[in-house]
Amino acid sequence: MIFVIGGYSQGKLDYIKKRFMSEKINIIDAAELIIDAKSEYFEISSAQIVIINNINIAIADIIKNGKSPEDAIKKMIKDYPDAVIISDEVGNGIVPVDKNERLIREKIGRVQCLLANEAEEVIRVICGIGQRIK
Numbered sequence: 776m777i778f779v780i781g782g783y784s785q786g787k788l789d790y791i792k793k794r795f796m797s798e799k800i801n802i803i804d805a806a807e808l809i810i811d812a813k814s815e816y817f818e819i820s821s822a823q824i825v826i827i828n829n830i831n832i833a834i835a836d837i838i839k840n841g842k843s844p845e846d847a848i849k850k851m852i853k854d855y856p857d858a859v860i861i862s863d864e865v866g867n868g869i870v871p872v873d874k875n876e877r878l879i880r881e882k883i884g885r886v887q888c889l890l891a892n893e894a895e896e897v898i899r900v901i902c903g904i905g906q907r908i909k
Contacts (some may be wrong), residue, residue: 777859786827786903787861800824805833825858835885836849844886852893862887
């Protein structure tokens, strides 16, 4: 699995599209892929590079529904071990005033650590330029 992280609108998806330009890719929005920890995933051909975009939004939705995002993420990693997972960074910037938003942000950060730990490669994208950090 490849984990790609970076700020909002920093070109993460475009960077990955260019990297796999000659491959057949399947881009899936994580919010559609993960409804809850028991959801079924889309059938995806193994001949495709699977790109799961906006995982941070899906994680926030799972948390807001009172469920554990770790279960859904672990299942996704097991089901799609060769996927490219893209997430916005949540640890930089202004800390939210709302307590619940702070808790969601912290949980997303912890799940991102899980993803980075499990990933074979971690890339941080800034201004459309990828930097391999693992």
